[in-house]
Amino acid sequence: xxxxxxxxxxxxxxxxxxxxxxxxxxxxxxxxxxxxxxxxxxxxxxxxxxxxxxxxxxxxxxxxxxxxxxxxxxxxxxxxxxxxxxxxxxxxxxxxxxxxxxxxxxxxxxxxxxxxxxxxxxxxxxxxxxxxxxxxxxxxxxxxxxxxxxxxxxxxxxxxxxxxxxxxxxxxxxxxxxxxxxxxxxxxxxxxxxxxxxxxxxxxxxxxxxxxxxxxxxxxxxxxxxxxxxxxxxxxxxxxxxxxxxxxxxxxxxxxxxxxxxxxxxxxxxxxxxxxxxxxxxxxxxxxxxxxxxxxxxxxxxxxxxxxxxxxxxxxxxxxxxxxxxxxxxxxxxxxxxxxxxxxxxxx
Ligand code: MRU
Numbered sequence: 001x002x003x004x005x006x007x008x009x010x011x012x013x014x015x016x017x018x019x020x021x022x023x024x025x026x027x028x029x030x031x032x033x034x035x036x037x038x039x040x041x042x043x044x045x046x047x048x049x050x051x052x053x054x055x056x057x058x059x060x061x062x063x064x065x066x067x068x069x070x071x072x073x074x075x076x077x078x079x080x081x082x083x084x085x086x087x088x089x090x091x092x093x094x095x096x097x098x099x100x101x102x103x104x105x106x107x108x109x110x111x112x113x114x115x116x117x118x119x120x121x122x123x124x125x126x127x128x129x130x131x132x133x134x135x136x137x138x139x140x141x142x143x144x145x146x147x148x149x150x151x152x153x154x155x156x157x158x159x160x161x162x163x164x165x166x167x168x169x170x171x172x173x174x175x176x177x178x179x180x181x182x183x184x185x186x187x188x189x190x191x192x193x194x195x196x197x198x199x200x201x202x203x204x205x206x207x208x209x210x211x212x213x214x215x216x217x218x219x220x221x222x223x224x225x226x227x228x229x230x231x232x233x234x235x236x237x238x239x240x241x242x243x244x245x246x247x248x249x250x251x252x253x254x255x256x257x258x259x260x261x262x263x264x265x266x267x268x269x270x271x272x273x274x275x276x277x278x279x280x281x282x283x284x285x286x287x288x289x290x291x292x293x294x295x296x297x298x299x300x301x302x303x304x305x306x307x308x309x310x311x312x313x314x315x316x317x318x319x320x321x322x323x324x325x326x327x328x329x330x331x332x333x334x335x336x337x338x339x340x341x342x343x344x345x346x347x348x
């Protein structure tokens with residue numbers, strides 16, 4: 001399996017997703033501020049990977065606090081978590097992981113500082129290893145929906161790189177392939193940052209899964225031609241009613257899928273579901289740097305001074321989603337009911 005994130009000698013190590021597929025480089029972070037920068041500049045990206053990185057960032061923050069009184073430690077540690085939480089606004093897993101880190105702190109707050117730090121490192125490592133386990137379960141659940149010789153379209157990168165390993169949407173594809181199903185994957189290039197062309201294509205090539213790269217604007221034509229049997233995407237945040245924020249372009253795919261009777265699946269761990277948000281309108285959408293749109297691989301493609309709108313995500317209303325694949329099982333409509341029921345069964 002591709003090593004995307006790890007914790008080594010009290011340091012957080014991330015594969016640098018900015019330079020893939022040209023180079024396989026790793027960056028090492030020794031402070032929580034370095035991890036925040038890595039999340040902001042997309043060295044580490046993808047909702048579950050951001051959650052794991054946030055856990056490691058909080059652990060690094062605690063490690064560097066040293067000997068403090070319990071009250072001071074708590075105050076500083078919570079302030080660090082709040083700062084990490086600002087790194088990116090849309091992926092639910094970021095706040096979810098930090099809530100876990102704070103809960104663990106509260107359980108050990110009266111221990112000596114060294115023991116508190118050890119417990120926080122342990123919690124961050126658990127978030128990491130549980131994410132891989134969750135993806136394997138989710139992948140197995142989703143593989144039931146995949147038929148022999150299916151042609152599957154995916155958008156952005158919801159693979160090992162976007163998680164601690166194995167992936168969500170790509171986890172379903174990996175699992176189905178592991179069961180001996182012959183599949184073909186159509187990969188949307190995913191403008192403006194090209195997570196599909198650079199990252200998903202890289203992963204599929206490494207795993208020897210057959211794929212074809214297309215530009216985002218080709219997807220509708222392929223559906224019309226009957227070339228797509230299913231669409232599977234990941235998620236950055238899912239509201240209590242099933243509305244799903246994911247990489248910009250996901251909504252257009254879902255609308256096209258409905259028109260062409262193509263099942264549209266979202267694959268995500270429960271940590272991506274935000275039951276505190278009733279519907280998609282309340283999901284914060286990140287606006288990113290205009291240069292992502294006006295420059296491709298460092299070269300300007302638009303006249304100087306061109307105005308740009310660059311939302312990194314869109315929201316797909318729940319009624320376009322055929323099912324939500326989670327580690328708890330496959331959730332169906334009405335999602336308000338299925339999410340609530342599954343949420344009650346999840347350990348918090
Ligand atoms: O801006 P990114 O690359 O972090 O956006 C990532 C996505 O939209 C993914 O599809 C989503 O996080 C799911 S990853 C399993």
